[in-house]
Every structure is written in structure tokens, then in C-alpha cells.
Amino acid sequence: MAHFAKPAEGSWTEHYPELGTGPVSYEDSISPEYYELERKAIFARTWLNVGRVEDLPRPGSYFTKELQAAGTSVVVVRGMDGEIRSFHNICRHRGNKLVWNDYPRQETAGVCRQFTCKYHGWRYDLQGACTFVQQESEFFHLDKADYGLVPVQCEVWEGFVFVNLDPNNTLSLEEYLGDLAAGLVGYPFGAMTQVFKYRATVGSNWKLFIDAFAEFYHAPVLHARQAVADESRKLQAVGYEALAYRIDGPHGMVSSWGGMAPPKDLDMVKPIERKLRSGLFGPWDRPAVEGLDHLPPGVNPARSPVWGVDSFVFFPNFMLLVWAPGWYLTYHYWPTSYNTHVFEGTLHFVPPRNATERVRQELAAVTFKEYALQDGNTLEATQMMLESRAVTAFPLNDQEILLRHLHKTARDCVERYQNDPSAPPFSVRVPAAS
Amino acid sequence: MPVFPAEFADLEPFAPWALRTEAERYAMRLSASMDELQAFYDAAFPRLEAILAYLDQFELPELPDDARHLLWLVYSLVNASFPVEVWRQPRVPDSGAASLDAVVEPAV
Secondary structure, three states: OOOOOOOOOOOHHHHOHHHOOOOEOOHHHOOHHHHHHHHHHHHOOOOEEEEEHHHOOOOOEEEEEEEHHHOEEEEEEEOOOOOEEEEEOEOOOOOOEOOOOOOOOOOOEEEOOOEEOOOOOOEEOOOOOEEEOOOHHHOOOOOHHHOOOOEEEEEEEOOEEEEEOOOOOOOOHHHHHHHHHHOOOOOOHHHOOEEEEEEEEEOOOHHHHHHHHOOOOOHHHHOHHHOOHHHHHHHHHHOOOOOEEEEEOOEEEEEEEOOOOOOOOHHHOOHHHHHHOOOOOOOOOOOOOOOOOOOOOOOOOOOOOOEEEEEEEEOOOEEEEEEOOOEEEEEEEEEEEOOEEEEEEEEEEOOOOOHHHHHHHHHHHHHHHHHHHHHHHHHHHHHHHHHHOOOOOEOOOHHHHHHHHHHHHHHHHHHHHHHOOOOOOOOOOOOOOO | OOOOOHHHHHHHHHHHHOOOOHHHHHHHHHHOOHHHHHHHHHHHHHHHHHHHHHHOOOOHHHOOHHHHHHHHHHHHHHHHHHHHHHHOOOOOOOOOOOOOEEEEOOOO
């Protein structure tokens, strides 16, 4: 019943033998103690995507990012020299949070020429240097040069801004993201500046929501009613098979077919989709921007004519979905405890030229929300029952390979940290299996 | 005082659906009965092509107020299409405890 070719080993999972094929435990998702280890082993030491260059449009633009899992807040700012930098969001004088508005736990953004602490008025320029100390002569041998903001490693890949909180990190962002990201270089992310962003507090471990979006085995069942009845029956009878999976070091991707944009037969889709020529896969008509005609090699790696969407899981908590009709979606999963996290889903389109194009994007955004609400609610149900420990080993099929890989990667990171807290989270980059 | 352009006077009874934000539109959908959702859908869906042809005469950022209200009404129609075409109830089934808030949306 295989519709798409699998590797010579007979399955995607066995193509990556380190993953094994046995049942897996989700103890890593239901233990407060394990979560505390993950915070130190993973979130305090890996590259985390905190935004896009478009969020920092001009010199002085800044935003703050709450990184509860890593136990800090950072400020990310474009300096007067145009460079993007990041600092721990803390004043060097008495430890007050430097940049915030009204509510100290809420993120903020804006434009400024310098940072001024609300408490005693210490000032810092946008490169982090301390430039003013209130009543400086009252201090004892204080040299402002010793009291700059604490820098955080910050690098940009294809317009995505990342930070790494480990001052000893020696792996560049490009090296860290590896071959899967290299295969995306040149995609016109920068042209897709029309943004719809959604946020939810989810009652599950962060990995469980990545699990939900890293497999489509669930789609014909959980989302059955979102297709018209005949189509839904067909989808469920056929089941789901991906075009391809790729794993490279801590990261993975799944490439999926998508016959719905546009569908072969208009009766396959709902009336609103038929009328607006849009839906889950986005507006059917590709926008006219450079770079969509010849996609970079990492997109649709199987070069399938029925390709619909590629979902990249960049460890630990960043997913990037590139859709055939020419737009992209990001997911971020920000842990807040072992069984809660904040989910962010952000749709990026080429700005619409008229109302029709704008309404097509609205349908894609609303459809995303309808699907995500279905996905989100199963998570709390799963978390609850996993915590019962009534069952402790669970089978995963070949279409769930990325789950197996995600949990293994997280466990490997924790194990390496337990063995030697000063060792880097990824001792050697695992070369890509071809 | 009409909310929509004169050509769309027939949609005036549904003016309360012309809401600026996704949060307002989604809340309106959840508070509506299926009869109300169906009535709105039945009135607005057949007018969709005419509405878009009208709105497409303008540059998006320069939409006059009455046209912008019409665009918001279409956003609500998109939202209401799910209960009517798919769920047969205002809320996504089994989504009782789940929420997903729009925190950034386009200005127009």
C-alpha cells in the first residue's frame, strides 16, 4: 500500500538505525525533575529563534523575549550601526529588569536611542555600553566600562534572529542548523512580511505539541470533518504517507503531498474555499515574487509533482513550514513548566495587492486556527493520561519518525549534560545520512 | 446611518458582524446561535463575488470607511463559514479548553 518510495532499508525509521523501532517512553514529558534538566541541558545552551529581522526594521528597533525555560529575559536590538545584538535584560546596578512596560513578565517592543533603567536611571547605549550612572561620584572606584550589559550570542540566518544563552557556545548558528537549513537558503522569506500571529497557553509538555505537528498520521482522522464527506472517507481509507523524511543531527523534516491547492476537482473542497480559492494550504494562486519559481534544493527534496508542504523541526522548539502556494508558517513552543507551554503560530504571506488577496489570506489564517484548536485540545488529554503512568511504553509507526527523533535528541542532550555539565550539548555534529 | 456602501444595503441587518479584530469576530461567532450564523451566511455568501469586485476597486490602505466595514464583514463570513459548512455548531468540536488568540494581525 506504499504510494511513495521508502529508503532501501524498507522504512524511514530503519534508514536512521540509531532511532530504533521499539516502543517509546514519554517519561521525558511528564516529570518535573526531567524538565528542570531540560532547561539547563537544552534551553540554556542551544540556538533559539526569537524573531525575524523585520521585527527590527531600523536602527534603535528592539524587542524583548521572555525565555522562561532558560530562566531569563533578553532584549534584542538593532544598533545605530545596523547590527543586531542581544543582551540579558538586566540592569547592572541592582538587577532590575531593564526593558519592560507596565507588566514585568510581558514582552515589549519599540524604538529607542538608548536604554534607561526605570529604577535609578542608569543608561546604556544600543551596543550595551553603560553611558550614564546617576550620582556616579557616590560610588566607590566605579568604572562604567566594567558595567556594560551582559551580551548574549546573537546570529541571523535568512532573516531569522537566534540567540544562544551559553557564553561558552562555540557552534555558529549556521553550523548548528546544518544541512536542512542550508537547503533553504535563498527562499524569499524576506518578501513575506504580511503577518498573522496566534498564541495559546497549552496544557502539555512542549515536546508533545511538536509531536502533534511533526506527524500527519493523525490528519485524516482528527481533522476528518474539515474535508467534504466523500473526500474525508477517501483520505481516511488511504491513510497518510509522507513524500520524504530527512534527519540531520538534532533537526528533522517531513515533506508532504498536498493536492488541495488547487484541488483536482472543485467538489473536493468546501464552498468558501471554492469561492475564495484558498484554504489550509493557503491561497491557491502563487504570489509573483522572485524565488518561488525555482525553489532551493532543500524544499520538496523528493522533487515530487504533488508536493504540498515541508515541515522542518529545528531543535529544540522552532518549526518552519514552507507551503507549495508560496508562503510560510512558523511554530514556537516556549515551555513554562513540565506540563505547560506557550505556543505561537505565525503565518507569513506576501503583502496582498487588493481585498481579494487579503480575504484569501484571512481564510488561510482562520483555517489554521480551526485546525490548531483541534490539535491543541488533544494535547491536554494526552498529557493528563500520560501522567497517570497507567501505560508507559507506546508504539510509534514509520510516519511518526520525527517524534522518535525529537525525544531521542532531547534525551541525548540531557544525558550528555548529566555526564558532564561543561560539555557542549552536541559534542560532534552527526553527519547527515544520505 | 448606513454602515456599508449603498450597493450593499441588503447586508445592513448584519452590520454587527463588521468587526475590526479577529478576537471580536471569533467572540461574536461563539455567542451566536446556529440559526443566526446560518442567516448571516445565507445572506452574505451569495454576495461575496460582488463584494470583492467592489472592494478591489480600491487600494487596500485607502479603503473608505464603508468599504472597510464591508471587508470586516467578509472576514466574519470566513469565520462563520466553519460552523455553517463544517461543524454544525459554533465552536470547534472538542476544543472546550483550548484557545488560540490572534496577537498580531494585519492593519487592514
